[in-house]
Amino acid sequence: MADSRRPGPSRPPIRLRPAPVSDPPYLDEAPDLWPRPPGQLALDLFGAGQPPVGRPAGRRHDPRPGPGRPPAPPLPASATVTPEATRAAHRFVGTCLEILNGYRPPAQIRALVEPGSTVEVTEQLARAAARTGPVRRRSTRPAVHLRRIRVCEPRPAAVEVAAVVAGAGRCWAMALRLEHRRGNWLCTTLQVI
Template sequence: MADSRRPGPTRPPIRLRPAPVAEPPYVDEVPDLWPRPPGQLALDLFGTGRSAVGRPTGRRPDPRARPGHPSAPPLPPPATTTPEATRAAHRFVGTCLEILNGYRPPGQIRALVEPGHTVEVTEQLARAAARTPPVRRRSTRPAVHLRRLRVCQPRPAAVEVAAVVTGGGRSWAMALRLEHHRGNWLCTTLQVI
């Protein structure tokens, strides 16, 4: 009896080749083993003391220039925020989340925005609303949540805020700037990232 099956496709023979080197060079290896693209600076990550390409030789760095050295110039203090500025940032971001969750109408943001910037801020809120799941009117659980809020006050009358927001299985960020005008903290910039 003859075999009625068709012969299968012929496959080329398998060739085993050595694997390429995937490990970085050791500290004591010659730096020419890993060629650098032209224009890329060489970083001395391991502190070997060898001069990098393009760095003038014969000069030693000034040890006083390092932070922590007794004669180094003092570093500026980190930017801290006042409790009032932090509350204003939380209040503005909370109002934005209530608008996105459908608890407030979008027109209520106008009282917290500087008059010349209302259009830009409401456009950014509309952009954020496009990322949120549909709002259920009878649901008591919010669809959009605040995950993290960072507040920085670079000068006494300005606050910069970064907020991480989640909703509908997605996360995004909101960056905003609040400025103190006539006793109120008003938003001048809102960016949905």
């Protein structure tokens, strides 16, 4: 008599297969383990002393843009941003967002702005506030929030920040520069794009 309560397996058992090799071979391994796709050139990591292909050996590379030449790529920014500079950038952008959301009065930004550029910075914040619409005082959810922030330190004691801000169904960017003066990080330039 067959047991009708438990039907037999309807699928074959699961097979475990070894994972494919995902790392490139070491120099002492056989080169045929990591085949190169047809038509792909080999990357010569150790031939740094040889001149690049396509450029005569006697000519010097001219990085300036000109007719028929593509513009030179921008110089890479400093790869290391100090933690203090990153904290200052996040603090300033956070303060701007609190002003835009109505949690702080706009006058509190003065302590974080260089005295000579207070008018320009407050005008830019007013321009950003005009994009958000009326402030909802009783709302616990902020109307404007930070989506992304990038911090770059082109030279010591100067930080450039690009922040993507979203609110009222729109996104815009804030670009600003902070400089370390008299023991404080002060905003010298703010632009709402």
